[in-house]
Amino acid sequence: MPDVPLLAGMGGMNSSQYQTAHAGRRAILLSRNDDTGEYESLASTLGIEIVDKIIQRGKPNPRSYLGSGKLQEIAEEMEMSGPGHLWHRVDLVLIHDNLKSSQLVNINDALTIETWDRVRLLLELFTRHASSAEARIQVRIARLLADRSILRELTNRETMGERLGYGAGGQTGWNNIMKAVGHEITRLRRRLSKLDASMSERRRQRSRSGALTVGLAGYTNVGKSSLFNALSGKAVLIRDQVFSTLETTVGRMENKPRILMVDTIGFIDNVPAELLDSFSATLQESLSCDMLLLLVDASNEPEEIRRKLATSSREVSGRIKADSSPNTIVVLTKIDLCTAEQLQEAKEIVHYYSPFEAIPVSTMSGGGIEELRSVILTQLHGPPVQVNIIHPEESSEIELAALVARVHRDALVIDIEVEKELTKIYGWIDIASQSRLTKEFPTQINITGKS
Template sequence: MTDLAELSAGELELSDRAALRRVAGLSTELSDITEVEYRQLRLERVILVGVWTEGSAAQSEASLAELARLAETAGSEVLEGLVQRRDRPDPATYIGSGKVQELSGVVAATGADTVICDGELSPSQLRQLEAKLKVKVIDRTALILDIFAQHARSRAGKAQVELAQLQYFLPRLRGWGDALSRQAGGRAGGGNGGVGLRGPGETKLETDRRRIRHKISKLRKEITAMGTVQKTMRSQRRANLVPSVAIAGYTNAGKSSLLNALTGAGVLVEDALFATLDATTRRTTTPEGNVYTLTDTVGFVRHLPHQLVEAFRSTLDEVADSDLIVHVVDGADPNPEWQVEAVREVLSEIADRRNEPLPTELVVVNKTDAMDELSLTRLRHLLPGAVFVSAHSGVGIPELRERLGELLPHPEIEIDVLVPYARGELVARVHREGEVLTERHTEQGTELSAKVKPDLAGVLESFIVNGTSA
């Protein structure tokens, strides 16, 4: 099919523009009839709607399939997935007034109580759709925020999610029904009774807005304070010259599983989107025995809401302040290159905000045990230099450890020392924190030629042979 980018608005195929097209395979209704009643009581019944403006039909359907996974993660039951092809979303109703009528019929026929749009709706689009469909309408951003709210566990995580939600909902705040609608006086307010009979709607909305703005200000101060604590902890690690590695990647790519495979940390591993929201840091060593830290960070997703990027600034700073970024890619995903593009887009946004380059990136393709040879070959070509592993089976983990050891900062000060046997703890520290080049035991003590960090070089200064160091 001709690429949409090569067509003008008037040249789009009429068959694609004429009707909403169903995307097969998105229904999540249970086949076991004994569970249906419970499922209907517990879950919202949703219809997904997307607008295909660019790319191929396969890309459009993959985007809606991801929205279906997001909806399921939030606890919804997907009844239908519909796509409308347009050159751009309709500014009034997202899919156009005619298609809204078709969608209304589908909503009535399926008994859906929610419509989820695969994009960020403006406040006016949201109002128009809800008024015409008579059911709740949310967009992709609100859905992701809801998932984050469900998964937040720590005080910092809950505060960050609440801040993002308030920033999103503030411009969309509105009264429901006549009692909270804006009231007009004079001729314009004829139906409302005019002077003395106007309702308090505008005052109520403004009061709510002021409360939300106050809460946003308070949350920002709390998050800044918590970010200062995290920054202090990072500074302490840097003061001890412990190299740091940040694990970043698409949601559900297997970042937590990789952390467990490398460190035995035992953190939560769940086959769900955004299971990890709070940064987890663990210590481990390279094959040479050098200590470094690994930090598991929040997952990214295509079109990650900017409110979340802003709210999770302190968490994302773990990525920017690291010595190395391990970019985990889900090799079993049908379109892993889209994941890579989405993650790098967010990383670029972090770098632009900080106005400084990001650390070195090491791409790690995970879940190779679920990949076929053709997919492996294609990704090896698309991602040269990547390490291919399976955190589940352990395949490729030793090779990954070696690559991490090669890419992490190494001790730079070369010294020749003679350490008395009475100071054996210093010899052990050189083995633990430095790189021993040669070692020989003499009558006077242990002769070492090693590369060490500046702090250890200062401790060993009095034992330097001939009073010099390289």
């Protein structure tokens, strides 16, 4: 890849030398509304300190987001921001919304300082958290797509004679850079599709082996990875940060009957489809499942619950293939942080989205986890059954013990009751194993509902 001196969106960085450590940077935030909390937490996840917020209420200006007068004012203030000024050492301007490339370039021209919109902020976050080959390629593609639209804008301006001084070689130089970016995107997409193919092959193998899968979905930071750990016992990264998880992890929830669980990336509002599409294979891994858990943070304010639930369910339903719609159960997370009234309100909100009753859990206290496990098992394998072992006539202890052990091998046992002529084993056992058992031991074993 050639070095592309891009200003808007990336400061004076060369695209081959992205600055990935942003901790300690000082920024000012420009916004058109007061609702900047989530954005600020995205920035602070990267260690960026927002030293000042400039809020100009109203509709974004189509040319430069803020009016040109306001931008001029900010540029002048910046000029004067020496030691002692609140803006001293500010080297980044953050924009609360997603911008058109032309707006980004215009702001950047007016302020001559590195400028990020919301997409760029998310891309920086993704870059930092991408830890698998798959996630790194996905993020790189998403970045190049965003870079390309800025490049296109700059190329157009140079062609129109509106803007000079970027790169040597004039228009031909720009066209070569655009071509190189295009080739790089194609190359990465090819690599990604190979990874996707091996992912779907693994999925096919899993389903051939008779394993059923439970997918996790929900807004970022809702507690997906924590629940995954609690149910599968497999350690994945949990952090009080948005987008800790960018890739798929499959873990085993139960061995008999075999149930796998899939943890993956979360959702967030206002992400352009193009950006989320880079992660579509990762999301697909979790959504191509036999049952989906849609997580909702019960400790959020009601408005936030509504907003996040609307985003998550829209993303889920837009991505699930029509022929493979899994049953979806809403799980209310972090209930250790809520009052009984809060939990009740959360239940009422989610009731509109799912016909199934929401399951409240806390991975912190462990509350509700076993109930959820049993709901998952029942949903996938039907209600628990009762395996009756008829005691051998000569009451051979060894023979009976062997039969009990044999049932244990196939079943997730909840309870055992020993009666005079009968041992009742109560638990979950998949249909195939049920018929195998009754075929193998037609006179000693029969299976019924719970008596």
